[in-house]
Amino acid sequence: MEYPDDLDLEGMNALDELTGDGAPFDHTAAPKLSSELEDLIRATKYHTPANGTPKRKSSKMDYLFKISHPITPTILASAAILPTQPKIHQGQGENGDVLFCQVHDIDVPTIKEWLATTYPTISPTFIPINIARKTLSPFSAYPTLGYDTTLPQHRPQTIRPSDYQPAQNQYPVWYFFYGTLANPSQLAHLFNSPPDQNHTLLPAMIHSGKIRTWAGKYKALVDNPGTCVEGCAYQVMSQEQEDALRVYETAKYEVVRVEIMCRMDFRARFVRGLTFRFAGEEGELDEDEGESDEKSDGYE
16 A cells, blocks of 8 residues: 555554555445445555655645543543544544544644643644645634635624535535646546546636746645636535545645636636645745736736
């Protein structure tokens, strides 16, 4: 099996326990796993560098934390290690049921420090999830492209769910695509669509963004108030489709809110939607030389 660059030995053993002693992971290799956990673990599969040197991943990475006796998800939450009850994933390995908590990267050092003090005999296992993070706040506009929600003038005066759309689990939902996803054949491949199914992309534009590149070839949307980016709008119909997109984009990107201007029925229409913003570090981006698909702010 191919492992993420920052996966430690315990993480490798945990994956082997779930997927079967180093056998290549697929949906038939571990039929007792939940489909959701299969997708999450499958998303960690990519090549290790030829020189074997670990690379630091995006700070937006989520992790699966393997639960070991006597630790429980409730203990983690009640001990103020996690702000809320964590999301749980369940599988079944050779030694019985296996439970994982899904945690953010920011929680990992805290969990490790707490375990070292409270349960020093436990060696924690963290498996990185190489999938674009999606954490849309129901109480603010966070996260929104080109919009700093921490500024006082952007803090909400009232809290109404209708003010902050799209919601975390709202479907169908409009997405703005600006790279390889703006291709119907690519979408058909990701969604495993039947040959006769069409994927309609509409010409679209968003504001407060800019296209840069990283690794010399990958497009990266970043915040840039004052400019617009041209691309395509697509209506994602289900969580299954969205999950396929998030796995494809990897943890180098995150899902953010954005207002999309798309051309529909020969008219310009504004819709609240989502897009993938680069989630890596500034130093990972190539030199900024400008992009041909950027325009001055304002929809022309």
